[in-house]
Amino acid sequence: MKRLSIVLLIFLSIFSIIEVSAQKDPKAKSILDGMSQKFQSMQGFTASFDFTYSDQAGTSDRQSGDISVKGNQYRLKLPEQEIFNDGKTVWTLIETPTYKEVTINDVSQMEGELTPSNIYKMYESGFNYVLLADKSFQGKQVNVVELNAEKPNAPFQKVLLMIDKSTKDLLGWEMFDGQGGSFSYAFKNLKADSSIPDSYFVFDPKKYSGVEIIDLR
Template sequence: MKQIALFYTLFLTLLFTFEVSAQKDPKAKIVLDAMSEKFQAMNGFTANFDFTFQDASGTGDRQSGDIAVKGEQYRLKLPDQEIYNDGKTVWTYIQSDNYKEVTINDASQMEGELTPSNIYRLYESGYSYKLIGEKQFQGKTAQVVELIAEKNNAPFEQVKLMIDKGSSSLLGWEMFDGQGGVFSYTFNNLKLEANLPASYFVFDTKQYPGIEVIDLR
């Protein structure tokens, strides 16, 4: 009886060990580490991007914009809004024909959200990952790495990263919210911009007379 119990214990141990190792695919980690190192070595970049959203019913939306990223700082421009993040403060600027508004938050209030800077480190905690294959993406061979959230309350339960096999650059990604919604981002015209000044990521309210300021800090 003791031998059966011992065998069962060993079996569970081996099974658990297999499951844990399967959550962190070593091949995927090599690809992800190379992508992260490439991003850190860039010391800043600018790009155009396409953003699409499709909900469970098939209804979708498409937008294009511009992005600049340097370390923890980023500046994101969409048709109806701009987001500035200098690593400490986040400004969300919205304007219409006769109305201007900026909402100010501490960057720490945005923790847990997916941003243009932390997408490169998303895999480091809170997600398991595996290399699921290769595909042609933007005319390049991309390695597709799937991230699966380890907790139910994660903003996105699944993320797929398309990483250039030749250069380790992140070409785009897809995010799944668990409710049937899919968010897709694709980079275009990626340019290295190491000389982006810190002021580029700061929104100066003095340059916008009459703007309504909503300070939530």
């Protein structure tokens, strides 16, 4: 009986090792590393994008916008909203026909959120990952990598990354919050651009007359 218990313990130990190693799929990591290196080599890019949101109740929203990214800086433009992030400060501008306001936060206050700049390295901590079957996305063949949060209270429990098989560009991603909400982004006209000045990612109140400033720092 004791011998049987030892054999069972060894078997369970081996199974646990296999299960743990499978959480970090080496094939997926190779693709993710290639995507991250491609992003760093561009030293900046611009793109247009489509954004779609849906929730468990059936509510959905679809918008299009423009994005510029340089290192950990980004500027995101939507029809009535614009986000400036210079790597230290985040300005969120809401501009409608009836009012204008900008909310200011430190980047540290936004910790844990997925952004256009950290999406390229988010897999490095807090997530397990696995390579799924290839698919066609925007007319291109892509590797699909699934990230799963290690913690049950993470803002997003699952993220799917669509990575161009030939160029290693990140063409889009889908995020799931675990409560029925899903957010998807699809890049279009992605172009490398390392000449974007740092000032482009800083909100200048002089260019927006009549805007109400709400500083939450």
